[in-house]
Amino acid sequence: MATFKAIRIDKADKGTTAALVQFDEAELMDGDVTVRVDWSTLNYKDGLAVTGRSPVVRRFPMIAGIDFAGTVEQSSHPQWKPGDQVICTGWGMGETHLGAYAEKARVKGDWLVALPKGLSAREAMAIGTAGFTAMLAVIALERHGLTPDRGPVVVTGAAGGVGSVATAVLAKLGYHVIASTGRAAEADYLKSLGAAEVIDRNELSAPAKPLAKERWAGGVDSVGSTTLANLLSMTKYGGAIAACGLAAGMDLPASVAPFILRGVCLLGIDSVMCPVEARKAAWNRLASDLDRAKLAEITREIGFDQVFDLAPQILAGQVRGRVVVKIS
Structure with missing residues (x-):
C-alpha cells in the first residue's frame, strides 16, 4: 500500500x-x-x-x-x-x-x-470549521427572531477565526456589529470587515452583575466564562447570545436573572455532531452571504x-x- x-x-x-x-x-x-x-x-x-x-x-x-x-x-x-x-x-x-x-x-x-457551487476548495477551508460554526450561530440567532432592526449585535473574540467570519456575515446582513477584542491594533481590521464599533474585551472581563445596562439585542460568543456571563447580563429584553467557544474557560459565572427577568436566551452551538441537513444549509448560506473579497483579506x-x-x-x-x- x-x-x-x-x-x-x-x-x-x-x-x-x-x-x-x-x-x-x-x-x-x-x-x-x-x-x-x-x-x-x-x-x-x-x-x-x-x-x-x-x-x-x-x-x-x-x-x-x-x-x-x-x-x-x-x-x-x-x-x-x-x-x-x-x-x-x-x-x-x-x-x-x-x-x-x-x-x-x-x-x-x-x-x-x-x-457548494461557486466556492473553491481553498475558499471552503478559508471558511473552515470556524466560519461554519459562525454561520450556525447566525442562523440560530435568526431562528430566535433576531433582525437588524432589533438593535446592535456583539461578537467576542472578533479578530479570531469564528469572530472574523461572524463579524463579516452579520455586517453584510445589515447588523450594527460591535466587535470585542483584546487586540487594540486590530481595530482597523475589524472595521474593514464591517464592524461599526470596536470595544476592548476588558469591558467584559470583570465579574458579571446579575443585570447590567442593556447594550445589544444578540451576539456570537467564542470566549465563554466571565465574558459570556457579561454578555448575557447586558443583552436586551428578549434577545439571545449564541455560544460556541471556551477560549477563556468552560465555567459560566452567571445569574439566572437575564433569563427570568429579561427573557434572554442562551443558544448553544455545536459544529462537531451537527446533522447533515443543517450543515448543507450553513454551507449554502456561507456561499451566498459571506463577502468573498473580505474572506480573501x-x-x-x-x-x-x-x-x-x-x-x-x-x-x-x-x-x-x-x-x-x-x-x-
Missing part, C-alpha cells in the same frame, strides 16, 4: 508528540469514502492537539486536523463517486478518527457535504510544516482571521 504525508500525534511518557511523517494507507480507519485532501485549516482545537496542551486527542496514533476539503478517490457510498469535491468538518476527526492533516483521509460518506496560506510554528500562536490569540493549510 502507498504512504502519504501526515501530521501524526503519538502518546509519550509525558504528554504527546507531533511530527510530519510518512503514514501507511493500510493504517487508515474504516470508512466508505477515501478522499485526496487538498486543503485544511488551523483551528483552536488543532492548536491544542498539535501542542498537546489539552487532551483533545483520545486515540493514538492520531492524524491531527479537524476539517478538510478534497476530491473523492474511492467510494462505496451511494452518494459519492470519484472526482466529487467534498467538505468534511467535525465528527471527531483529529480526536477519535484519523484527521485532515494528511494527503489522504478515509471517512464515512454520511459525514461529507458537497462543495482575512486569509493567509501556510504549508504542512508551518502548522507546528503557528499552533502555539493560535492558542495565544496571536493569529488573525483564518489560516488555510495547503495539503496536496
Whole structure:
C-alpha cells in the first residue's frame, strides 16, 4: 500500500508528540469514502492537539486536523463517486478518527457535504470549521427572531477565526456589529470587515452583575466564562447570545436573572455532531452571504510544516482571521 504525508500525534511518557511523517494507507480507519485532501485549516482545537496542551486527542496514533476539503478517490457510498469535491468538518476527526492533516483521509460518506457551487476548495477551508460554526450561530440567532432592526449585535473574540467570519456575515446582513477584542491594533481590521464599533474585551472581563445596562439585542460568543456571563447580563429584553467557544474557560459565572427577568436566551452551538441537513444549509448560506473579497483579506496560506510554528500562536490569540493549510 502507498504512504502519504501526515501530521501524526503519538502518546509519550509525558504528554504527546507531533511530527510530519510518512503514514501507511493500510493504517487508515474504516470508512466508505477515501478522499485526496487538498486543503485544511488551523483551528483552536488543532492548536491544542498539535501542542498537546489539552487532551483533545483520545486515540493514538492520531492524524491531527479537524476539517478538510478534497476530491473523492474511492467510494462505496451511494452518494459519492470519484472526482466529487467534498467538505468534511467535525465528527471527531483529529480526536477519535484519523484527521485532515494528511494527503489522504478515509471517512464515512454520511459525514461529507458537497462543495457548494461557486466556492473553491481553498475558499471552503478559508471558511473552515470556524466560519461554519459562525454561520450556525447566525442562523440560530435568526431562528430566535433576531433582525437588524432589533438593535446592535456583539461578537467576542472578533479578530479570531469564528469572530472574523461572524463579524463579516452579520455586517453584510445589515447588523450594527460591535466587535470585542483584546487586540487594540486590530481595530482597523475589524472595521474593514464591517464592524461599526470596536470595544476592548476588558469591558467584559470583570465579574458579571446579575443585570447590567442593556447594550445589544444578540451576539456570537467564542470566549465563554466571565465574558459570556457579561454578555448575557447586558443583552436586551428578549434577545439571545449564541455560544460556541471556551477560549477563556468552560465555567459560566452567571445569574439566572437575564433569563427570568429579561427573557434572554442562551443558544448553544455545536459544529462537531451537527446533522447533515443543517450543515448543507450553513454551507449554502456561507456561499451566498459571506463577502468573498473580505474572506480573501482575512486569509493567509501556510504549508504542512508551518502548522507546528503557528499552533502555539493560535492558542495565544496571536493569529488573525483564518489560516488555510495547503495539503496536496
